[in-house]
Amino acid sequence: MTKTAFAFDLGNGYVKAMNSKREVIAPSMIARESAVGSSSIFNILKRSSNKGYEVFESQLDDNTKYVWGEGITEAVAPESLIATYTHNDRYTQKRFKLLCTFILAELASDFTDEELLDVVVVTGLPSQEIGTEDERKFKEFLQQKHVVTRNGEQRMINVTDVRIVEQPLGTLLKLYMNNEGQFHEELLTSTLTLLDFGAGTTIMDTFKNFKRLPEKSETFYEGMNDLHRTIAKELEKQHNIKGLDPAYVDEGFRRGDCIAEVSERKKYAFEVIAKRVIEDFVDKRLAEVDRTLTNRDSVDKFIITGGGVNIVKDYFLEAFKEANITVIQDSQRANLEGFYKLASLL
Ligand SMILES: Nc1ncnc2c1ncn2[C@@H]1O[C@H](COP(=O)(O)OP(=O)(O)OP(=O)(O)O)[C@@H](O)[C@H]1O
Numbered sequence: 001m002t003k004t005a006f007a008f009d010l011g012n013g014y015v016k017a018m019n020s021k022r023e024v025i026a027p028s029m030i031a032r033e034s035a036v037g038s039s040s041i042f043n044i045l046k047r048s049s050n051k052g053y054e055v056f057e058s059q060l061d062d063n064t065k066y067v068w069g070e071g072i073t074e075a076v077a078p079e080s081l082i083a084t085y086t087h088n089d090r091y092t093q094k095r096f097k098l099l100c101t102f103i104l105a106e107l108a109s110d111f112t113d114e115e116l117l118d119v120v121v122v123t124g125l126p127s128q129e130i131g132t133e134d135e136r137k138f139k140e141f142l143q144q145k146h147v148v149t150r151n152g153e154q155r156m157i158n159v160t161d162v163r164i165v166e167q168p169l170g171t172l173l174k175l176y177m178n179n180e181g182q183f184h185e186e187l188l189t190s191t192l193t194l195l196d197f198g199a200g201t202t203i204m205d206t207f208k209n210f211k212r213l214p215e216k217s218e219t220f221y222e223g224m225n226d227l228h229r230t231i232a233k234e235l236e237k238q239h240n241i242k243g244l245d246p247a248y249v250d251e252g253f254r255r256g257d258c259i260a261e262v263s264e265r266k267k268y269a270f271e272v273i274a275k276r277v278i279e280d281f282v283d284k285r286l287a288e289v290d291r292t293l294t295n296r297d298s299v300d301k302f303i304i305t306g307g308g309v310n311i312v313k314d315y316f317l318e319a320f321k322e323a324n325i326t327v328i329q330d331s332q333r334a335n336l337e338g339f340y341k342l343a344s345l346l
Pocket residue numbers: 010011012013014015196197198199200201202223224225250253254255306307308309310311331332
């Protein structure tokens with residue numbers, strides 16, 4: 001019997017997940033089903049025919065129905081959203097485990113019961129957590145029989161094999177491993193420094209011959225969420241308003257119009273503010289990078305990845321001034337693609 005391959009990248013901001021049939025990108029937030037519909041009428045009207053979430057029930061919490069999916073932030077009011085990500089002991093937290101089982105159930109929904117008897121999962125962790133007790137706990141949790149109900153249909157997913165790698169390694173596998181599992185020469189011989197611009201973190205990881213060089217690697221606990229928050233705060237000051245949710249800034253960036261669209265009537269352009277805030281953010285990260293790296297010349301190639309590339313790339317390239325830099329296209333999905341490549345080889 002062949003194995004069924006699943007891969008996911010559970011970030012501070014977004015879950016990226018993939019099986020052989022499709023890909024899912026959805027916020028790393030869940031909500032109780034009872035919270036649906038408590039959103040403002042504007043949000044309800046804006047909702048398309050596709051509701052943008054599914055309903056889940058897990059063994060971990062038998063009496064509660066939850067919702068999760070790409071449209072969850074539109075369907076549920078911000079105060080009812082349950083963020084799953086913390087830097088503290090997240091592998092033992094129920095909401096984090098719930099989201100993991102929902103991801104598995106979502107990916108499983110494309111397969112028959114039989115195909116779910118032997119599932120292999122590849123995922124990542126922040127690099128400094130690899131080899132720790134946290135990794136062991138996470139793996140132990142994933143590698144078991146999960147029973148999850150999605151939209152009323154209960155499924156059993158038998159996860160028989162779990163591989164956990166450094167999150168940014170996904171990008172390297174995408175770039176330097178072919179579908180037969182062979183590695184490009186460059187991955188084995190060069191010193192490669194990746195910068196992953198995530199929602200909650202900016203990770204710098206340097207790899208040589210698959211080994212992460214800790215003295216040339218560092219995680220900075222600031223990411224695009226902080227940048228969105230700063231911009232939202234500046235908009236509040238400028239327009240004398242209160243409680244502008246940074247999610248509107250995120251959406252404005254993703255649409256590409258740089259407008260925080262709170263409602264049809266309330267729209268705030270942030271392009272000018274953004275330029276300044278982005279420059280400030282990048283300058284700070286560059287100072288940190290140079291502090292850790294002391295000598296950039298020891299690195300053969302730089303690679304920038306993570307969804308934040310879409311936001312910081314122009315100014316980053318201008319300020320970093322290195323010729324040998326690869327800007328990953330479709331950067332938010334890059335780690336996931338590498339994880340999936342690996343999963344499908346197992
Ligand atoms: N095309 C895009 N345009 C603008 N912003 C984008 C785009 N794609 C992704 N982003 C933003 O990039 C940020 C980082 O996304 P990403 O999915 O890499 O973070 P994450 O993996 O969840 O976070 P972390 O790596 O810190 O755990 C998010 O705020 C996301 O909204």
